[in-house]
Amino acid sequence: MANKSEQIYQEILLQIKSGILDCNSTLPSSSDLSSIYKTSRPTISKVFSRLKTEGYIEGKQGGKFYVRHPKDQQVSKYIFGILAPRLEQDESRMILDSLYSEIASLANNYQFSLLWAGMLTKSQDIQSILNDVERVIINYTKNNINGIFFTPLEFHPYANIINKRIMDYLTLYNIPCILLERDYCVFPSRGKADLVSIDNIAAGYVVTNYFIEKKNTRIAFVSKSDSANTVALRTIGYKQALYDAGITKINDWIIQVPQIDEKVINQLAKLNIKHVVCGNDFTAMQLISLNQRINPKQKLFTISFDDADYAGHLSTPLSTYKQPLASIALTAVETLIQRINNPTLPIRTIYVNGELVIRASSGAY
Secondary structure, eight states, X not given: OHHHHHHHHHHHHHXXXXXXXXXXXXXXXXXXXXXXXXXXXXXXXXXXXXXXHTTSEEEOTTSOEEEXXXXXXXXXXXXXXXXXOEETXXXXXXXXXXXXXXXXXXXXXXXXXXXXXXXXXXXOXXXXXXXHHHHHHHHHHHTTOOEEEEOOOOSSTTHHHHHHHHHHHHHHTTOOEEEESSOSSOTTXXXXXXXXXXXXXXXXXXXXXXXXXXXXXXXXXXXXXXXXXXXXXXXXXXXXXXXXXXXXXXXXXXXXXXXXXXXXXXXXXXXXXXXXXXXXXXXXXXXXXHHHHHOTTSOOEEEEEEOOTTTTSSSSOXXXXXXXXXXXXXXXXXXXXXXXXXTTSOOOEEEOOOEEEOOGGGTOO
């Protein structure tokens, strides 16, 4: 898995650059590392191969690897960390892992090393999640972390409380932070950290207006309960687009549910709604698939958000508002460096422009 190998690569590289693994040190075996990182030995072999190609280690696959410092090695100026607590069923993981990989790809150009701790938790218990987060933060401080990219938790009934406590930890340990993709506060409140994301209100407006311009006047918004605050912002944009078009009786059209099931399909049929704005791509994928099984005679048309890797490869490719991951990553890295070098800067919200990608799900073909 590419994202897992990137995480392991970055962590071993940090240990080499920071001197934790000094010249001629022996690396743990692929068997030991696969147990530590809970991944396959081929994934570890891929990491070893990359480190060897770049001149950081020497040795043979199946044997021992030793650290050696390449002549042209660039010393890291910063050490950054990713803090991304999430539940096992978190449907945003694919798009976020792609974002973190984009950040990691900037390490050499911006002279930073990246710590990327896994934060998957099977527990719904608030204190268990907070304990896991504090453990990661403490480990980061031991590695002299300069700043953190934080993606607030979603799909938890007490996500807002947990995220605020996490920010309290970062303040306690005096770690600069950039919020990625979403705030930890409910709109219109604003968190006490720089935020880099798309303008979710504008995105909600744009996707809804696309349907309106196609002369569709009955448009629902379907999302999962306990979604991130970004979905609430997208709903605001959805409402405003409808209001601007003179469509005001929409209260029954906003559907928030714990899961996408037969009840949602039946509710849409009862409302005579065929056009749906979905909170994200995963919801759109579930909705289309379920409708094809339950109510195949009435086709649903969707537009969603993110443009996850799978969005264009489904049997019905998804129309979606694309998250500009490379631009978000670049802006986040530059913003964090500015924050570290000038901590008195005012808190900033930085929007990066996304784009509407039209495919078959919206009825374009």
